[in-house]
Amino acid sequence: xxxxxxxxxxxxxxxxxxxxxxxxxxxxxxxxxxxxxxxxxxxxxxxxxxxxxxxxxxxxxxxxxxxxxxxxxxxxxxxxxxxxxxxxxxxxxxxxxxxxxxxxxxxxxxxxxxxxxxxxxxxxxxxxxxxxxxxxxxxxxxxxxxxxxxxxxxxxxxxxxxxxxxxxxxxxxxxxxxxxxxxxxxxxxxxxxxxxxxxxxxxxxxxxxxxxxxxxxxxxxxxxxxxxxxxxxxxxxxxxxxxxxxxxxxxxxxxxxxxxxxxxxxxxxxxxxxxxxxxxxxxxxxxxxxxxxxxxxxxxxxxxxxxxxxxxxxxxxxxxxxxxxxxxxxxxxxxxxxxxxxxxxxxxxxxxxxxxxxxxxxxxxxxxxxxxxxxxxxxxxxxxxxxxxx
Amino acid sequence: xxxxxxxxxxxxxxxxxxxxxxxxxxxxxxxxxxxxxxxxxxxxxxxxxxxxxxxxxxxxxxxxxxxxxxxxxxxxxxxxxxxxxxxxxxxxxxxxxxxxxxxxxxxxxxxxxxxxxxxxxxxxxxxxxxxxxxxxxxxxxxxxxxxxxxxxxxxxxxxxxxxxxxxxxxxxxxxxxxxxxxxxxxxxxxxxxxxxxxxxxxxxxxxxxxxxxxxxxxxxxxxxxxxxxxxxxxxxxxxxxxxxxxxxxxxxxxxxxxxxxxxxxxxxxxxxxxxxxxxxxxxxxxxxxxxxx
Numbered sequence: 001x002x003x004x005x006x007x008x009x010x011x012x013x014x015x016x017x018x019x020x021x022x023x024x025x026x027x028x029x030x031x032x033x034x035x036x037x038x039x040x041x042x043x044x045x046x047x048x049x050x051x052x053x054x055x056x057x058x059x060x061x062x063x064x065x066x067x068x069x070x071x072x073x074x075x076x077x078x079x080x081x082x083x084x085x086x087x088x089x090x091x092x093x094x095x096x097x098x099x100x101x102x103x104x105x106x107x108x109x110x111x112x113x114x115x116x117x118x119x120x121x122x123x124x125x126x127x128x129x130x131x132x133x134x135x136x137x138x139x140x141x142x143x144x145x146x147x148x149x150x151x152x153x154x155x156x157x158x159x160x161x162x163x164x165x166x167x168x169x170x171x172x173x174x175x176x177x178x179x180x181x182x183x184x185x186x187x188x189x190x191x192x193x194x195x196x197x198x199x200x201x202x203x204x205x206x207x208x209x210x211x212x213x214x215x216x217x218x219x220x221x222x223x224x225x226x227x228x229x230x231x232x233x234x235x236x237x238x239x240x241x242x243x244x245x246x247x248x249x250x251x252x253x254x255x256x257x258x259x260x261x262x263x264x265x266x267x268x269x270x271x272x273x274x275x276x277x278x279x280x281x282x283x284x285x286x287x288x289x290x291x292x293x294x295x296x297x298x299x300x301x302x303x304x305x306x307x308x309x310x311x312x313x314x315x316x317x318x319x320x321x322x323x324x325x326x327x328x329x330x331x332x333x334x335x336x337x338x339x340x341x342x343x344x345x346x347x348x349x350x351x352x353x354x355x356x357x358x359x360x361x362x363x364x365x366x367x368x369x370x371x372x373x374x375x376x377x378x379x380x381x382x383x384x385x386x387x388x389x390x
Numbered sequence: 391x392x393x394x395x396x397x398x399x400x401x402x403x404x405x406x407x408x409x410x411x412x413x414x415x416x417x418x419x420x421x422x423x424x425x426x427x428x429x430x431x432x433x434x435x436x437x438x439x440x441x442x443x444x445x446x447x448x449x450x451x452x453x454x455x456x457x458x459x460x461x462x463x464x465x466x467x468x469x470x471x472x473x474x475x476x477x478x479x480x481x482x483x484x485x486x487x488x489x490x491x492x493x494x495x496x497x498x499x500x501x502x503x504x505x506x507x508x509x510x511x512x513x514x515x516x517x518x519x520x521x522x523x524x525x526x527x528x529x530x531x532x533x534x535x536x537x538x539x540x541x542x543x544x545x546x547x548x549x550x551x552x553x554x555x556x557x558x559x560x561x562x563x564x565x566x567x568x569x570x571x572x573x574x575x576x577x578x579x580x581x582x583x584x585x586x587x588x589x590x591x592x593x594x595x596x597x598x599x600x601x602x603x604x605x606x607x608x609x610x611x612x613x614x615x616x617x618x619x620x621x622x623x624x625x626x627x628x629x630x631x632x633x634x635x636x637x638x639x640x641x642x643x644x645x646x647x648x649x650x651x652x653x654x655x656x657x658x659x660x661x662x663x664x665x666x667x668x669x670x671x672x673x674x675x676x677x678x679x680x681x682x683x
């Protein structure tokens with residue numbers, strides 16, 4: 001993989017140099033290097049790759065129009081983190097050495113923080129592809145930006161929905177192995193309890209754990225039976241959990257968040273009927289997102305798998321807007337421009353960073369699996385007062 | 391509830407026992423801990439996916455998948471380990487790591503880094519009631535298959551000529567060769583059996599997890615290794631005992647640990663392993679001829 005990528009970049013670089021030489025334009029196009037430390041292999045690859053595909057599409061389109069802010073041609077350098085936190089820091093350093101002025105990091109808080117430790121002292125704006133833990137930006141500092149709806153926002157949206165449905169008692173299944181799996185269900189629990197529900201039990205799992213039977217037996221043995229199980233487990237743990245839960249004869253509904261909005265989970269068919277999850281947006285007929293999905297399918301040769309693609313695409317748009325506002329390729333100016341973005345018209349809706357801890361304010365789409373399909377329930381922007389603190 | 395947890399423990403322990411046995415069979419003959427054993431499961435898992443995709447009925451797909459695991463094991467021996475025969479244990483160990491990494495990357499780049507869903511037939515996700523408690527069909531199949539496989543293996547090793555030769559080879563390979571039994575056949579059979587066991591374990595594993603992914607072999611081979619070491623490296627009864635012990639400890643801890651201590655579960659399991667090895671350094675049921683790698 002690294003070889004072929006290297007070749008590709010090499011080719012792209014040659015083409016760029018050649019292109020400049022050929023056009024010999026009066027205003028010589030300037031180049032800005034964006035470093036993408038993302039997982040091409042390992043557990044995060046299923047999330048990073050779609051998001052990166054969306055970002056690449058945006059950058060290709062922008063480059064065709066002259067680059068970021070119409071001025072700076074993007075040279076995107078992609079390196080594989082192998083879904084490993086330490087490796088993420090290593091490749092982030094390589095990208096910084098290569099001259100990256102903007103850094104893109106994986107879809108998870110922990111590797112994003114490790115990359116952020118390196119970019120923060122240099123003031124290089126750093127955006128996670130779809131890492132959604134709200135502690136992520138605070139853990140690094142003012143250069144770190146989330147792009148996806150934050151975990152506490154997603155959890156609030158799902159909790160509001162569960163309360164509105166009349167759910168009263170929830171069981172929270174968490175894993176201490178990742179910030180996402182550890183905290184999201186707890187945010188849910190906070191909102192749920194504040195709005196009159198109760199948390200009747202908690203359980204944990206180890207990511208990659210083969211067997212959930214003991215935990216499931218604990219759930220079955222609860223004196224106070226829950227009417228909902230909330231978890232942020234994703235693949236391959238989520239399929240394992242729900243398979244074993246249903247196999248043990250437990251029919252309690254299971255709700256999750258954005259990480260289970262994937263073709264793998266959809267492929268589980270009737271097993272996941274009724275599972276509610278979140279997405280960054282929903283392609284209503286005539287919406288910008290529907291148009292994007294069509295354009296992406298043409299660009300990539302396949303339809304988007306999830307809303308990670310459009311989220312990645314929006315990162316490109318955000319960067320373009322920020323460079324336009326900054327009027328330069330100075331990392332600090334770009335950072336300030338992103339931090340002050342307000343009501344920016346994205347594809348899925350309005351995106352605001354101004355006044356936040358650099359986790360964007362944006363709408364959340366609630367979805368439900370029904371008969372092997374993803375059905376849209378509603379799109380909401382939770383009340384900021386309801387969203388629990390990170 | 392207690393009865394239910396016992397079923398859980400036996401079901402998980404059975405899968406671990408199958409895996410550990412696969413490692414132990416090869417180790418007892420060749421002295422190699424095959425860390426690519428987990429990738430045999432991955433091969434079986436993807437073979438199941440492919441067969442179902444091609445429209446095979448479920449039982450046929452399972453047979454194809456198990457057979458693929460066995461064939462892959464034989465091929466692995468032929469391609470990677472036979473040229474290394476006579477090499478040091480360390481070289482063999484490194485070779486097995488290389489094979490493992492290679493296959494992982496092949497699946498990641500050749501198929502997809504994303505787990506692929508395998509929808510199990512609905513009867514397998516069902517449950518039936520027995521007296522007061524419900525028993526899942528999945529765990530039941532798991533227990534039945536592991537027990538049958540263990541019995542079949544025992545019969546093969548006790549009653550067939552090749553099986554007897556294999557048991558003899560585990561004790562003293564050189565004498566077996568002096569008696570005119572070809573070494574290659576015994577080694578190939580050992581790999582074939584380990585592949586069959588990996589294939590069966592993979593089916594039970596996939597049935598519990600409903601998806602296959604390129605890295606799915608990692609955790610099982612680790613568990614199998616722990617089970618095999620606890621049981622006594624190279625000892626077949628030891629591998630089975632170690633597998634069940636590991637399953638019981640894991641389920642017991644998962645069921646009883648308070649939430650605050652839950653993150654330390656794996657640490658506690660491994661501490662237990664160290665404790666067992668301190669008391670019985672050769673494992674629970676040591677092999678007749680102890681080899682160390």
